[in-house]
């Protein structure tokens with residue numbers, strides 16, 4: 001059996017602390033709230049937690065605008081609470097990885113408050129400045145959150161660069177002093193004993209020559225600050241600090257293709273794995289229905305691109321930035337649990353480390369937002385204004401926002417059917433999804449047929465069958481319009497391959513498969529016979545996992 005590292009064997013669980021569990025009833029989830037739920041997380045069976053940013057922040061971008069890297073945001077608790085959480089998690093054999101946000105800070109960070117005072121302030125060079133006349137930005141590059149990447153600052157009479165909101169100025173990684181401060185801050189956290197990092201927006205560190213026009217490349221509007229040549233120098237500095245510890249590091253790497261990924265996550269890569277965007281970008285369109293062939297292609301390209309030890313995948317279907325997956329697959333209400341299981345099996349059995357986003361294990365769905373006032377996330381407000389400017393009515397604009405906003409994933413976790421779904425005794429800024437009476441943890445944890453139990457089983461299967469961790473990926477029926485079918489190949493002649501078959505649509509699917517010897521049904525979401533015939537019919541969102549005789 002191939003040797004594996006802890007971060008390859010592990011299953012992760014992403015916690016968005018603000019919406020997870022509120023221990024002191026102020027409407028905001030917090031660190032003691034996470035501690036209370038350690039038994040729940042153990043019951044599910046996950047091995048590590050990724051916490052979204054918990055640092056001091058003005059919260060223009062919900063914690064991704066940090067004003068003190070070494071301080072805990074008071075609404076989440078204290079550093080003592082954090083130390084306690086880390087300790088309790090470790091005692092329960094749960095590791096914790098944090099969010100590392102070093103492409104930018106908040107405009108309220110002391111560095112920026114200094115930097116903008118004058119051009120010869122010692123911190124000026126910590127950010128990216130450009131001369132230019134007010135109202136004439138240095139170039140036409142668009143920021144990811146809308147508008148220009150440039151914002152004029154009156155105090156020093158220059159423009160500064162921001163990949164995201166104007167309150168999130170980008171750090172200047174060309175400054176050796178800045179790099180040293182960042183690396184020291186990272187070391188400080190690693191010495192505390194955290195187990196790794198999810199590294200935010202890391203493909204944006206390097207910017208291209210500012211004289212390049214944005215041009216007409218609408219397919220890649222951010223290409224001039226996404227995985228630009230020269231970024232490797234910065235990433236190598238990070239890698240050298242990480243290399244001193246036994247960490248799980250996962251870079252958020254938009255704009256990095258499967259072909260480029262081996263240099264990021266191969267044996268000499270900067271990170272252990274990266275979050276790719278190809279299968280997710282297909283969702284961010286206004287049309288809601290997912291494009292199944294494109295989706296399959298994106299996933300298999302990444303599986304093949306990092307096969308045979310060329311790298312390792314981070315597997316995910318949801319996070320705090322994207323809508324809920326069951327809603328994306330446009331699932332009829334009576335099939336939600338079935339579809340949730342199909343989605344789970346489909347991505348969990350791929351090669352890589354699976355991440356579960358809070359509430360995904362319960363089948364939480366998008367929120368029926370109807371008014372922009374219900375939305376918290378700032379970039380949806382930008383998007384709404386843009387849609388109105390394009391001539392959409394408020395109602396039309398809200399249809400787009402409802403299906404795409406990040407807030408779909410950020411509503412409070414649904415623990416039980418009591419007031420506010422057991423998240424808090426008071427209302428939180430984002431309302432609880434009205435479906436909480438039906439979809440909640442208490443209703444599922446001891447229910448053998450629930451989605452929660454299905455995730456539990458998948459996690460245990462992965463632990464009991466190393467082939468599900470190391471086995472190579474082999475896609476079958478790549479051109480089928482509904483079925484995603486693949487094998488994970490064992491290393492011996494024995495009964496060792498796994499076969500995954502998932503109907504990703506709400507219609508019956510028919511297909512012919514080469515004969516599979518000794519097929520043993522391991523897990524399914526419909527009651528079915530053990531057998532697998534050459535010519536199969538799968539029900540809407542039907543999913544089955546078989547163990548079959550080895551191809552070898």
Ligand code: GLC
Nearest residue numbers: 061064101164200201252321
């Ligand atoms: C990442 C985060 C997102 C944030 C952005 C800027 O994409 O996941 O939530 O807005 O970076 O930090």
Ligand code: CA
Nearest residue numbers: 022024028030
């Ligand atoms: Ca609280």
